[in-house]
Amino acid sequence: xxxxxxxxxxxxxxxxxxxxxxxxxxxxxxxxxxxxxxxxxxxxxxxxxxxxxxxxxxxxxxxxxxxxxxxxxxxxxxxxxxxxxxxxxxxxxxxxxxxxxxxxxxxxxxxxxxxxxxxxxxxxxxxxxxxxxxxxxxxxxxxxxxxxxxxxxxxxxxxxxxxxxxxxxxxxxxxxxxxxxxxxxxxxxxxxxxxxxxxxxxxxxxxxxxxxxxxx
Amino acid sequence: xxxxxxxxxxxxxxxxxxxxxxxxxxxxxxxxxxxxxxxxxxxxxxxxxxxxxxxxxxxxxxxxxxxxxxxxxxxxxxxxxxxxxxxxxxxxxxxxxxxxxxxxxxxxxxxxxxxxxxxxxxxxxxxxxxxxxxxxxxxxxxxxxxxxxxxxxxxxxxxxxxxxxxxxxxxxxxxxxxxxxxxxxxxxxxxxxxxxxxxxxxxxxxxxxxxxxxxx
DNA sequence: CCACTAAGCTAATGGCATTAGCCGGTGTCG
DNA sequence: CGACACCGGCTAATGCCATTAGCTTAGTGG
Numbered sequence: 001x002x003x004x005x006x007x008x009x010x011x012x013x014x015x016x017x018x019x020x021x022x023x024x025x026x027x028x029x030x031x032x033x034x035x036x037x038x039x040x041x042x043x044x045x046x047x048x049x050x051x052x053x054x055x056x057x058x059x060x061x062x063x064x065x066x067x068x069x070x071x072x073x074x075x076x077x078x079x080x081x082x083x084x085x086x087x088x089x090x091x092x093x094x095x096x097x098x099x100x101x102x103x104x105x106x107x108x109x110x111x112x113x114x115x116x117x118x119x120x121x122x123x124x125x126x127x128x129x130x131x132x133x134x135x136x137x138x139x140x141x142x143x144x145x146x147x148x149x150x151x152x153x154x155x156x157x158x159x160x161x162x163x164x165x166x167x168x169x170x171x172x173x174x175x176x177x178x179x180x181x182x183x184x185x186x187x188x189x190x191x192x193x194x195x196x197x198x199x200x201x202x203x204x205x206x207x208x209x210x211x212x213x214x215x216x
Numbered sequence: 217x218x219x220x221x222x223x224x225x226x227x228x229x230x231x232x233x234x235x236x237x238x239x240x241x242x243x244x245x246x247x248x249x250x251x252x253x254x255x256x257x258x259x260x261x262x263x264x265x266x267x268x269x270x271x272x273x274x275x276x277x278x279x280x281x282x283x284x285x286x287x288x289x290x291x292x293x294x295x296x297x298x299x300x301x302x303x304x305x306x307x308x309x310x311x312x313x314x315x316x317x318x319x320x321x322x323x324x325x326x327x328x329x330x331x332x333x334x335x336x337x338x339x340x341x342x343x344x345x346x347x348x349x350x351x352x353x354x355x356x357x358x359x360x361x362x363x364x365x366x367x368x369x370x371x372x373x374x375x376x377x378x379x380x381x382x383x384x385x386x387x388x389x390x391x392x393x394x395x396x397x398x399x400x401x402x403x404x405x406x407x408x409x410x411x412x413x414x415x416x417x418x419x420x421x422x423x424x425x426x427x428x429x430x431x432x
Numbered sequence: 433c434c435a436c437t438a439a440g441c442t443a444a445t446g447g448c449a450t451t452a453g454c455c456g457g458t459g460t461c462g
Numbered sequence: 463c464g465a466c467a468c469c470g471g472c473t474a475a476t477g478c479c480a481t482t483a484g485c486t487t488a489g490t491g492g
Binding site for chain 2: 438439440441442
Binding site: 026103107108109111113114115117118136137139140141143144146147148149150151152153154155158159160161162163165169170173174176177178180181182184 | 242319322323324325327329330331333334352353355356357359360362363364365366367368369370371374375376377378379381385386389390392393394396397398400
């Protein structure tokens with residue numbers, strides 16, 4: 001089987017795409033732009049990547065894996081609250097360091113991407129070991145950490161916080177809520193969830209229903 | 217000034233777009249599709265909406281305002297932990313009820329959208345009043361609630377959790393972390409943040425740098 | 433009844449993703 | 463050594479989509 005001259009490869013394409021996004025934002029991610037940066041005609045990319053959707057997915061996997069590597073490094077040699085704090089700090093640092101990259105994360109149920117996401121959760125899980133949580137409760141806890149950090153990061157990356165309060169302080173509080181909460185519930189079972197609170201009837205939609213929109 | 221026949225309007229266009237997204241997912245949001253649903257030629261939409269980006273922004277505002285209304289209803293008549301729990305439950309219910317809608321939320325620093333986001337935070341703020349937090353700490357707390365719920369919701373909506381554990385339980389834990397943590401810190405100042413943890417040097421990028429990608 | 437204007441339409445442009453089919457170089461195997 | 467297969471690139475073509483320009487029409491206010 002011929003190895004062919006070492007030229008582009010799927011990985012290299014992802015590299016180019018990543019730099020493009022870093023510099024020009026997620027909206028600039030187009031096969032045409034990637035091809036141009038790679039010094040190649042657009043259709044050539046299809047030799048390495050099935051289509052734009054796949055490129056996005058590959059990028060997402062790369063980003064999540066990079067992120068996992070970072071936070072893994074941050075956790076090394078620390079444990080419990082220290083570890084969680086370091087992990088969450090490193091996570092946010094990554095996002096702040098590559099804001100566009102984070103908001104380019106795929107919004108699709110690609111299993112490949114979801115697996116990469118679970119690889120991130122694995123690191124969180126490891127950092128959580130010191131709390132001695134039960135197997136499945138550890139998973140819930142790790143998910144909570146991921147949700148909290150991810151939510152904060154997404155919102156911060158898209159500039160969703162308007163008020164003047166410092167985001168650093170907000171993040172400190174978030175770390176505190178998570179770490180503190182996990183700390184106090186080590187080796188305890190989940191408390192019985194309260195009875196579901198009945199919803200007040202949803203307020204009626206404020207506007208005309210979308211069909212019969214044209215009077216006439 | 218002639219009012220003209222009551223036909224389409226910006227609001228009506230947003231209605232159509234919202235239904236489109238609800239049914240066919242965020243990727244299906246295209247002016248052509250909206251126009252077709254509205255029974256109108258594509259360029260006609262420009263009489264009501266400046267361009268696709270503005271339509272997206274308007275949609276985001278609507279979604280966030282709907283959401284704010286829902287959670288406002290959920291909080292009515294409850295306070296403290298009860299209120300937070302109800303709020304978070306209602307929030308997730310909204311997202312689960314319109315999964316596509318939530319992931320169609322604008323990812324751009326549109327100030328209009330950010331303001332709508334802050335309107336959501338206002339509701340959270342109100343729900344937090346019972347905790348008697350200081351002004352600015354209340355804002356931090358509200359942001360934490362938003363971040364946690366948003367993160368969870370985004371991840372759940374895009375199916376990012378793979379493991380078999382029930383998401384309901386995870387969410388219960390998340391509520392518990394947030395509510396519990398806020399509870400124990402009522403009327404307390406922020407604890408002195410720990411000294412910044414020095415980062416281990418970032419692991420070297422695993423792949424060739426994106427320029428000089430083409431040998432030869 | 434007339435003019436104004438909002439709201440709709442058709443036609444045209446240009447970007448982009450994607451497909452089809454061609455070509456040259458490189459290694460492998462006879 | 464030479465034929466072959468195949469890889470990775472290219473050009474051409476298609477079709478969808480957003481967006482713009484300019485025309486048409488139908489209510490409204492005078």
